[in-house]
Amino acid sequence: MKVSMEVNGRAVSGDIEGRTLLVDFLREGLHLTGTHVGCDTSQCGACTVHVDGAQVKACTIFAAEAEGAKITTIEGVAAPDGTLSTVQQAFQDYHGLQCGFCTPGMVMAATSLLKDNPKPTEAEIRHHLDGNICRCTGYHNIIKAIMAASGQEMPALAAE
Amino acid sequence: MYAFEIERPTTLDAAKAAIADGGQALSGGQTLIPTLKARLADPEKLVSLHNIPELKGISTDGDGRICIKGATVHRAVADGASGYPALASLAARIGDPAVRTRGTIGGSLANNDPSACYPAGVLASGAVIVTDRREIAADDYFLGMFDTALDEGEIIIEVKFPVPQVACYEKFIQPASRFPLVAVFVAKFADGVRVAITGASGEGVFRWTAAEEALSANFTPEALDGIAMDSSPMIADLHGDKAYRAHLCSVMAKRAVKNAK
Numbered sequence A: 001m002k003v004s005m006e007v008n009g010r011a012v013s014g015d016i017e018g019r020t021l022l023v024d025f026l027r028e029g030l031h032l033t034g035t036h037v038g039c040d041t042s043q044c045g046a047c048t049v050h051v052d053g054a055q056v057k058a059c060t061i062f063a064a065e066a067e068g069a070k071i072t073t074i075e076g077v078a079a080p081d082g083t084l085s086t087v088q089q090a091f092q093d094y095h096g097l098q099c100g101f102c103t104p105g106m107v108m109a110a111t112s113l114l115k116d117n118p119k120p121t122e123a124e125i126r127h128h129l130d131g132n133i134c135r136c137t138g139y140h141n142i143i144k145a146i147m148a149a150s151g152q153e154m155p156a157l158a159a160e
Numbered sequence B: 001m002y003a004f005e006i007e008r009p010t011t012l013d014a015a016k017a018a019i020a021d022g023g024q025a026l027s028g029g030q031t032l033i034p035t036l037k038a039r040l041a042d043p044e045k046l047v048s049l050h051n052i053p054e055l056k057g058i059s060t061d062g063d064g065r066i067c068i069k070g071a072t073v074h075r076a077v078a079d080g081a082s083g084y085p086a087l088a089s090l091a092a093r094i095g096d097p098a099v100r101t102r103g104t105i106g107g108s109l110a111n112n113d114p115s116a117c118y119p120a121g122v123l124a125s126g127a128v129i130v131t132d133r134r135e136i137a138a139d140d141y142f143l144g145m146f147d148t149a150l151d152e153g154e155i156i157i158e159v160k161f162p163v164p165q166v167a168c169y170e171k172f173i174q175p176a177s178r179f180p181l182v183a184v185f186v187a188k189f190a191d192g193v194r195v196a197i198t199g200a201s202g203e204g205v206f207r208w209t210a211a212e213e214a215l216s217a218n219f220t221p222e223a224l225d226g227i228a229m230d231s232s233p234m235i236a237d238l239h240g241d242k243a244y245r246a247h248l249c250s251v252m253a254k255r256a257v258k259n260a261k
Helices: A022-029 A085-094 A103-116 A122-129 A139-149 B012-020 B032-037 B072-078 B085-092 B097-102 B105-111 B120-125 B209-216 B240-258
Strands: A002-007 A008-014 A049-053 A054-057 A071-073 B003-007 B024-026 B045-048 B057-059 B066-070 B128-131 B134-135 B142-144 B156-161 B166-173 B180-189 B194-198
Touching: A022 A049, A049 A103, A054 A103, A085 A103, A085 A139, A085 B156, A103 A122, A103 A139, A103 B097, A122 A139, A122 B097, B012 B024, B012 B045, B057 B072, B072 B085, B072 B097, B085 B120, B085 B166, B085 B180, B085 B240, B105 B120, B105 B156, B120 B156, B120 B166, B120 B180, B120 B194, B166 B240, B180 B240, B194 B240
Parallel strands: A002 A071, B003 B045, B024 B045
Antiparallel strands: A002 A008, A049 A054, A049 A071, B057 B066, B066 B156, B128 B134, B128 B156, B166 B180, B180 B194
16 A cells, blocks of 8 residues: 655655554665664664654554654754754763664654653653663663753752 | 554544444554554454544533543543543553553553553543443443453444542552553542552452442541452462552552542
8 A cells, every 4th residue: 555644854655565564664665764673562662753743653553554644753853964953962962872772762752752841850751751761871861861951950860 | 463454534434334344443553553563463454543533532511521532542631631630640641652642542441451541540430431332331341351341343432531529540550561550540429439440450440349438438548447458359470469469459549549639
């Protein structure tokens, strides 16, 4: 079957099967491999993208269900000239990644949070990241990066 | 995944026709898609209910009930059910933000996971489940683990919630799955208190009638002192044994009474 949608501002279309997941259409159909598949069981959040402005696990929505939708992936977050977004820059500045595999999902989740809640508390950030798993950082630097990206003073984290 | 077709009807009538023609309803997919990925289901055709305006939205009816259409996503209930704050709070804590973007009330109720959040809110509220064929009282709807009163192909159109005087949903989370290990929804109405528990029993959501009687007489946490929960029907797994879950029922019920508003 045919599917058409807008990905990072560009109109795209392709032939898919009913069972084609959005993440497979993005990665294999459009070669946008920044969206990662970490678990394939809908638990890790590495494949997080925005569908019509709201965060979705791209492995838990069929490409056919995104017909006509506006999709933003990690490739669409930085400015066209390569300037990193505030969230991306904060992840770099605060060392919010180690291996980097979860980072696309973390950045998409954090960007979604700050759009709805520009000044989140540490607890709100942790609650929002419930569906994004990182096995390297222990999360502290991710929390710091998101606090910094929201323009807030970064107090010492309670767990440190 | 096994191969299947997918249809995206835009009217309820078209969806009913597609389901009658052998299709299986796909709502938010937050349980069904992982199930398909694990090859635990093999439908020939999925019928997405996501693009049907008749199945979305929140309103208040003439009896003051909060009415939520079946394909309304959790995030919309969290943001939009301000007339029933305890229910909005329940929706705001289901799964994670991505699950709340896609998952729907109708999907949760049709699935009836024994640890899902919505069944507790629906049963404690004494809500009415409206399908394309009939109205089903919550007390008659939940029949056991993953089992409901729905017939084959029956679609949840709307859920009507009477709004209690005060209510609270207290959830002790299982951190890996984001499902409740045990969660309790307490709702105090003019004519009595209803208490529904999810996550605890292998039979799925149930009412704790002994606690309801005690709280209807005296709506304080202390009213639950000494009321024993039978541990025999409780779930036992590596996260908690039967006695642990039975104890949590009491602890979470007391917290819900204390925090009800």
